[in-house]
Amino acid sequence: MRASLTMAERKTGLGLAAALALLGLVMAAAARQGAMAVHGAMALALGLVLVFRLGAALYDAPAAIPDRQGRYDDAPTRFGIVMTLVWAMIGMAAGVWVAALLYWPEATPLWPATSFGRLRPVHTTAIIFGFGGNALIATSFHVLQRTSRARLADALSPWVVLIGFNLFCAWAVTGYLMGSTQSKEYAEAEWYADLWLVAVWLVYFALYIRTLARRAEPHIYVANWYYMAFILVVAILHIVNNIALPVSLAGARSFPVWAGVQDAMIQWWYGHNAVAFFLTAGFLGMLYYFLPVRSGRPIWSYRLSILSFWGIVFFYIWVGSHHLHYTALPYWVQTLGMTFSVMLLVPSWASAGNAIATLNGAWHKVRDDATLRFMFVAAVFYGLSTFEGSFLAIRPVNSLSHYTDWTVGHVHSGTLGWVAMIIFGALYTLVPQLSGREAMAWPRAVEWHFWLAVTGTLVYVVSMWNAGITQGLMWRTYDDSGALSYSFLQSVQAMAPYYLLRAIGGAMFLTGAAICALNCRATMRAAPAGAGARDRPLTLQPAE
Amino acid sequence: MPLRLHYNLEKLSMGLVAAIIVAASIGGLVEIAPLFTIDETVAVPKDLRPLTPLELAGREIYIREGCYACHSQMVRSLADEIDRYGPYSLAGESAYDHPMLWGSKRTGPDLARLGGKYSDRWHVDHLTDPRAVVPASIMPAYPWLARPLETGNLGPELATLARLGVPYDPGMIANAAADALAQARPDSPGAEAARGRYGERFAARDFDGNPAELTEMDALVAYLQSLGTQTRAPYEVLAEGIE
Numbered sequence: 181m182r183a184s185l186t187m188a189e190r191k192t193g194l195g196l197a198a199a200l201a202l203l204g205l206v207m208a209a210a211a212r213q214g215a216m217a218v219h220g221a222m223a224l225a226l227g228l229v230l231v232f233r234l235g236a237a238l239y240d241a242p243a244a245i246p247d248r249q250g251r252y253d254d255a256p257t258r259f260g261i262v263m264t265l266v267w268a269m270i271g272m273a274a275g276v277w278v279a280a281l282l283y284w285p286e287a288t289p290l291w292p293a294t295s296f297g298r299l300r301p302v303h304t305t306a307i308i309f310g311f312g313g314n315a316l317i318a319t320s321f322h323v324l325q326r327t328s329r330a331r332l333a334d335a336l337s338p339w340v341v342l343i344g345f346n347l348f349c350a351w352a353v354t355g356y357l358m359g360s361t362q363s364k365e366y367a368e369a370e371w372y373a374d375l376w377l378v379a380v381w382l383v384y385f386a387l388y389i390r391t392l393a394r395r396a397e398p399h400i401y402v403a404n405w406y407y408m409a410f411i412l413v414v415a416i417l418h419i420v421n422n423i424a425l426p427v428s429l430a431g432a433r434s435f436p437v438w439a440g441v442q443d444a445m446i447q448w449w450y451g452h453n454a455v456a457f458f459l460t461a462g463f464l465g466m467l468y469y470f471l472p473v474r475s476g477r478p479i480w481s482y483r484l485s486i487l488s489f490w491g492i493v494f495f496y497i498w499v500g501s502h503h504l505h506y507t508a509l510p511y512w513v514q515t516l517g518m519t520f521s522v523m524l525l526v527p528s529w530a531s532a533g534n535a536i537a538t539l540n541g542a543w544h545k546v547r548d549d550a551t552l553r554f555m556f557v558a559a560v561f562y563g564l565s566t567f568e569g570s571f572l573a574i575r576p577v578n579s580l581s582h583y584t585d586w587t588v589g590h591v592h593s594g595t596l597g598w599v600a601m602i603i604f605g606a607l608y609t610l611v612p613q614l615s616g617r618e619a620m621a622w623p624r625a626v627e628w629h630f631w632l633a634v635t636g637t638l639v640y641v642v643s644m645w646n647a648g649i650t651q652g653l654m655w656r657t658y659d660d661s662g663a664l665s666y667s668f669l670q671s672v673q674a675m676a677p678y679y680l681l682r683a684i685g686g687a688m689f690l691t692g693a694a695i696c697a698l699n700c701r702a703t704m705r706a707a708p709a710g711a712g713a714r715d716r717p718l719t720l721q722p723a724e
Numbered sequence: 725m726p727l728r729l730h731y732n733l734e735k736l737s738m739g740l741v742a743a744i745i746v747a748a749s750i751g752g753l754v755e756i757a758p759l760f761t762i763d764e765t766v767a768v769p770k771d772l773r774p775l776t777p778l779e780l781a782g783r784e785i786y787i788r789e790g791c792y793a794c795h796s797q798m799v800r801s802l803a804d805e806i807d808r809y810g811p812y813s814l815a816g817e818s819a820y821d822h823p824m825l826w827g828s829k830r831t832g833p834d835l836a837r838l839g840g841k842y843s844d845r846w847h848v849d850h851l852t853d854p855r856a857v858v859p860a861s862i863m864p865a866y867p868w869l870a871r872p873l874e875t876g877n878l879g880p881e882l883a884t885l886a887r888l889g890v891p892y893d894p895g896m897i898a899n900a901a902a903d904a905l906a907q908a909r910p911d912s913p914g915a916e917a918a919r920g921r922y923g924e925r926f927a928a929r930d931f932d933g934n935p936a937e938l939t940e941m942d943a944l945v946a947y948l949q950s951l952g953t954q955t956r957a958p959y960e961v962l963a964e965g966i967e
Contacts, residue, residue: 301790433881
């Protein structure tokens with residue numbers, strides 16, 4: 181971080197770090213105990229570390245690289261990639277552990293922080309925000325600069341975004357371990373963490389717009405449309421869903437202002453669009469850049485990109501209510517959610533089809549290059565899981581699938597098969613490039629990772645399909661006398677083999693991701709001294 | 725023509741920003757805004773009572789331990805669910821729930837109609853060691869619930885909920901901690917005052933069988949025993965439907 185900053189930026193950074201330390205001190209002093217005090221102490225510690233590092237850098241020479249404007253700013257992307265892999269390990273390990281607990285429940289240690297209910301949001305938050313979010317931010321900085329042929333608008337903002345975002349993730353995850361949670365799914369973090377994320381997000385949006393304003397390309401490339409939709413709509417969703425009244429400004433506890441059926445609708449409007457704009461739009465941005473780059477083929481259809489982009493932005497927002505079929509939510513809202521979910525298949529498959537058709541003429545590369553194969557498999561799983569999603573949103577299908585492990589299987593076919601695969605494809609493209617190398621340090625390990633990831637995903641998803649359909653059928657089966665055939669407990673017992681298989685599939689996926697993390701580390705360490713990306717931005721010509 | 729339009733839109737970053745915000749706002753506005761204006765959406769049952777302070781403390785433990793990750797509180801209007809759990813859930817039942825705990829997954833059974841189904845003793849044994857009472861259960865054990873309940877924050881919490889529209893009056897807010905203790909000690913002097921504030925329709929007894937201490941177990945079991953008992957409306961609606 182420090183090497184790329186000028187003296188003036190180091191001083192500003194020092195001020196920001198001191199402000200963070202002060203904020204942490206105030207939080208810790210006001211709360212005195214509980215999650216908020218611990219989180220204050222974390223912010224204080226982070227602020228102090230940054231103060232010392234930036235303070236020391238004030239006495240370092242040389243101040244900065246002379247022709248800075250003639251280079252892309254890649255240091256934040258490198259840091260973001262490291263954090264992506266760190267959170268991947270935390271989130272996937274937590275996932276495998278809670279999956280195992282469902283098979284061996286007596287293995288739960290008698291320590292509250294290791295209980296299923298507290299670790300489940302650790303898994304989801306570490307994966308969605310930690311792993312997915314860091315990957316999105318890191319790649320967005322890279323893609324934004326390359327497709328605009330301009331350097332990031334300033335050197336400090338990307339660090340504020342990345343460090344601030346990771347502090348949010350760390351606050352959220354440690355809060356759940358201490359029992360501090362709002363209990364709103366995928367938005368469990370408490371009020372002050374939510375406010376903090378809003379501030380970080382504003383810096384992110386401003387940086388994006390300011391960099392676009394400096395672009396040397398007249399058109400904004402399609403990948404940036406998706407990254408912008410991700411930034412904008414996630415902000416709207418996050419703010420509305422998390423409006424809460426704290427019990428006291430000196431404590432973590434708060435109550436959401438929404439209650440009952442309104443809260444349910446807002447929660448799933450948020451929840452499903454976290455899938456849409458966090459786990460889909462952002463990653464489609466990643467796909468639209470890294471797939472053409474790696475395959476050496478242009479995107480197959482420009483018109484299809486436009487159609488699918490606006491289709492996704494407009495249709496997705498409507499579909500959240502399909503999470504509430506047959507509940508106390510008004511019937512007409514359920515019907516709207518179902519209808520739009522089915523229509524959503526059109527732009528979703530337009531995107532998937534566009535990605536796969538882009539590979540036409542490059543199939544020999546897909547065969548030989550595991551990195552490109554990751555992206556191809558991601559596009560295929562994207563198509564499959566969006567079809568499954570539209571299907572599960574149909575009311576009678578949902579009556580069987582809802583509340584069962586089928587939903588869990590569906591989500592993981594999206595997150596493992598699509599989101600994680602496209603991240604790995606992007607990382608394997610990006611890491612060598614940023615390290616000034618032709619290839620990863622261990623090319624064979626990429627192949628191993630690919631097969632572990634694909635097999636793990638299939639084992640996971642197929643076992644959860646079986647589990648979910650079995651549960652759904654057992655719950656609704658009547659015998660000849662008109663009584664329910666199975667007790668709930670019998671349906672739990674029937675799950676045992678599937679839960680075991682799921683844990684095995686997850687462990688395979690985790691193993692592959694660990695290989696990826698080690699491979700990326702080895703590649704980054706093997707970078708020649710002073711190596712950086714070889715491509716250069718267009719330097720702006722001074723006016724006559 | 726539309727392609728031409730888009731061709732130009734791609735050159736304007738703020739134009740794209742505005743178009744994305746408009747396109748992404750319509751669906752939410754159409755689906756969410758009416759829920760706040762149509763009176764019939766949430767017909768709050770006349771007999772709906774808010775949770776007592778002890779039950780509210782139990783609800784917070786339920787949230788803290790992530791029980792909602794495996795247990796729903798929403799019986800759908802499907803025959804097998806009504807036969808298995810009881811009358812289907814009404815929107816008004818959760819009108820005071822900040823946040824709602826409808827849940828999205830049933831690794832364990834639905835709990836919307838749990839109140840009164842099992843004895844306090846069963847709940848205590850089950851939460852302490854689920855496999856002692858249900859050998860095939862895969863629920864985690866919660867032995868740490870035997871620790872004392874922290875009641876100091878209950879007053880401010882009731883006050884916050886009152887500001888959000890839950891009918892807690894100033895007397896309830898002022899006496900929240902005392903009422904929590906009184907609910908678990910029905911023979912104590914404070915019990916009569918608690919009855920005066922909350923009426924007769926809540927269970928008052930020593931839930932965890934340990935009269936020496938007010939524990940988190942007391943609170944959680946009181947909450948579990950309250951589920952589905954805050955109003956009779958779902959039973960009446962179902963009975964009308966059958967007639």
